[in-house]
Amino acid sequence: xxxxxxVLDHYSNPRNVGSLDKASTDxxxxxxxxxxxxxxxxxxxxxxxxxxVIEDAKFKTFGCGSAIASSSLATEWVKGKTVDEALSxxxxxxxxxxALPPVKIHCSVLxxxxxxxxxxxxxxxxxSTKPAEVSAK
Amino acid sequence: MSTDVKTxxxxxxxxxxKLPIYMDNHATTPMDPRVLExxxxxxxxxxxxxxxxxxxxGWAAEEAVELGRERIAKLIGATTKxxxxxxxxxxxxxxxxxxxxxxxxxxxxxxxxxxxEHKAVLDTCKRLEKYGYRVTYLPVQKGxxxxxxxxxxxxxxKTILVTIMAANNEIGVLQPWxxxxxxxxxxxxxxxxxxxxxxxxxxxxxxxxxxxxMSITAHKIYGPKGVGALYVRRKNPRVQVSPIxxxxxxxxxxxxxxxxxxxxxxxxKACAIATEEMAKESCTLAGLRNRLKDKIMGRLDxxxxxxxxxxxxxxxxxxxxxxxxxxxLLMGINDIAVSSGSACTSATLExxxxxxxxxxxxxxxxxxxRFGIGRFNTEAEVDYVADRVCETxxxxxxxxxxxxxxxxxxxxxSVKWAAESH
Numbered sequence: 001x002x003x004x005x006x007v008l009d010h011y012s013n014p015r016n017v018g019s020l021d022k023a024s025t026d027x028x029x030x031x032x033x034x035x036x037x038x039x040x041x042x043x044x045x046x047x048x049x050x051x052x053v054i055e056d057a058k059f060k061t062f063g064c065g066s067a068i069a070s071s072s073l074a075t076e077w078v079k080g081k082t083v084d085e086a087l088s089x090x091x092x093x094x095x096x097x098x099a100l101p102p103v104k105i106h107c108s109v110l111x112x113x114x115x116x117x118x119x120x121x122x123x124x125x126x127x128s129t130k131p132a133e134v135s136a137k
Numbered sequence: 138m139s140t141d142v143k144t145x146x147x148x149x150x151x152x153x154x155k156l157p158i159y160m161d162n163h164a165t166t167p168m169d170p171r172v173l174e175x176x177x178x179x180x181x182x183x184x185x186x187x188x189x190x191x192x193x194x195g196w197a198a199e200e201a202v203e204l205g206r207e208r209i210a211k212l213i214g215a216t217t218k219x220x221x222x223x224x225x226x227x228x229x230x231x232x233x234x235x236x237x238x239x240x241x242x243x244x245x246x247x248x249x250x251x252x253x254e255h256k257a258v259l260d261t262c263k264r265l266e267k268y269g270y271r272v273t274y275l276p277v278q279k280g281x282x283x284x285x286x287x288x289x290x291x292x293x294x295k296t297i298l299v300t301i302m303a304a305n306n307e308i309g310v311l312q313p314w315x316x317x318x319x320x321x322x323x324x325x326x327x328x329x330x331x332x333x334x335x336x337x338x339x340x341x342x343x344x345x346x347x348x349x350x351m352s353i354t355a356h357k358i359y360g361p362k363g364v365g366a367l368y369v370r371r372k373n374p375r376v377q378v379s380p381i382x383x384x385x386x387x388x389x390x391x392x393x394x395x396x397x398x399x400x401x402x403x404x405x406k407a408c409a410i411a412t413e414e415m416a417k418e419s420c421t422l423a424g425l426r427n428r429l430k431d432k433i434m435g436r437l438d439x440x441x442x443x444x445x446x447x448x449x450x451x452x453x454x455x456x457x458x459x460x461x462x463x464x465x466l467l468m469g470i471n472d473i474a475v476s477s478g479s480a481c482t483s484a485t486l487e488x489x490x491x492x493x494x495x496x497x498x499x500x501x502x503x504x505x506x507r508f509g510i511g512r513f514n515t516e517a518e519v520d521y522v523a524d525r526v527c528e529t530x531x532x533x534x535x536x537x538x539x540x541x542x543x544x545x546x547x548x549x550x551s552v553k554w555a556a557e558s559h
Contacts, residue, residue, distance in 0.1 A: 003468070011465070011468055011469075014536060017535065017536055019541065031538065031554075033554065034554035035498075035499070035500035035503075035539060035549060035554070036498070036499035036500055036554075037499075038462055038479060038488070038499075038500075038503040039462070040538055040539055040554070041538070042538035042541075060536055060537060060538040060541060061536060061537070061538065062460060062461070062462055062536075062537045062538060062539045062540075063462050063465065064462055064464040064465050064468075064479070065464065065465050065468040067462075067465075068465060068536065
């Protein structure tokens with residue numbers, strides 16, 4: 001199977017590899033996939049509590065080259081976006097950017113899931129840290 | 138991973154190593170130059186049809202075919218006229234199983250095989266099930282070998298054939314074919330073995346080992362692609378197979394079609410070389426294989442060998458690198474040609490059924506690499522491969538959330554995984 005140059009580039013020079021402190025209230029962590037399926041992505045975002053802008057993003061991925069590239073690209077794209085803007089990233093955007101073949105579309109789906117999971121984790125933290133506001137609604 | 142001939146460019150690095158390195162000798166082997174040399178006259182000069190009985194072109198071809206048969210026979214301890222020449226092992230397996238099934242239908246309809254067989258055997262058995270045959274698929278033990286007691290229990294009065302491979306193509310383990318042959322003989326059941334990976338690598342003697350039918354192919358023993366043979370025992374007992382290809386009555390009516398003379402010359406020469414060199418070569422290969430294993434296991438933690446090391450082809454190593462996915466590993470070592478049991482490298486998107494049959498978890502099956510060391514690999518290549526594999530695994534583990542979790546002490550088996558990707 002031939003990989004696109006962009007996949008090869010992300011595979012060889014993955015962006016934003018690493019981990020953020022998952023205990024921090026500003027950090028949202030998404031862990032998606034399963035080892036049995038051959039793909040697990042961990043994507044983390046650090047959100048500015050005042051602006052809701054994603055200031056940092058990190059990932060680690062167990063999976064094929066396309067899975068690594070999809071998650072690497074996802075971290076690039078979410079950085080600098082607000083949480084709501086990041087939610088608008090669709091898996092097909094990743095497919096297009098990386099020229100993924102049909103058998104690798106699930107890698108892009110997983111990357112979108114990872115973004116959503118990270119954001120939802122962060123949102124949950126915000127709700128639990130602001131009980132007064134929640135109960136006031 | 139497929140490589141287009143046009144894009145296959147070699148370059149030389151330190152120690153005289155030429156890249157890419159070929160270490161996938163269970164898939165196929167390069168031709169030995171001595172084999173090619175013997176084949177060449179049979180394309181243009183001695184191009185005759187071995188079935189032409191009335192002119193020297195035909196005689197020359199027939200003579201070459203007879204020499205080829207003798208050489209094949211010598212390698213596996215058989216007498217000469219006991220081979221059906223085929224297009225390769227897939228055809229040999231089909232002919233053995235379908236041919237026996239049809240020929241011995243009166244006697245019974247039960248066939249026994251094992252779950253780790255090659256698809257050429259498994260899919261043939263599955264087809265026969267559609268036609269009313271009963272097939273028992275024996276499980277294998279953790280090391281990859283069938284349990285002889287399971288086999289004993291599986292044989293009943295309707296059993297006509299046991300088909301179990303000599304050596305496995307993925308994990309290289311050697312099934313106890315001598316014991317299986319003896320058991321089958323005692324119980325009056327025919328024994329077919331797919332000898333593709335074992336013949337020419339380890340000693341097999343069809344007479345002493347009580348093998349009734351055996352599939353072999355040229356391209357796994359440094360011969361050409363597209364030619365193989367099926368050994369069919371001629372006496373004690375005399376075994377017959379119904380043809381699956383009808384026509385001009387070649388090969389005593391069991392396989393019609395003009396003989397592939399250059400192919401048979403090549404197969405014969407490949408067998409002759411193996412007869413001469415197998416003993417020494419297997420020591421060399423085992424030495425290289427053990428060197429590769431020791432280098433990898435000395436540097437990396439959490440690597441697991443798939444299949445028993447005790448009964449194994451000398452050139453085979455199949456290792457799972459925990460927390461690293463096989464295809465991404467192949468991508469990182471793209472100047473080395475090896476195979477992976479990862480789903481991503483297969484057409485079916487399922488990880489290797491052979492590794493699953495050993496009880497290897499799907500996660501480790503996804504992480505497996507098969508190294509097939511062959512006649513033309515060198516110690517310098519083995520060292521290069523070991524270094525490249527280790528540094529790539531280390532790099533990918535830095536990327537792996539699973540490795541990070543495992544190092545933090547998380548039991549990955551206890552994690553409730555959020556999503557299923559398939």
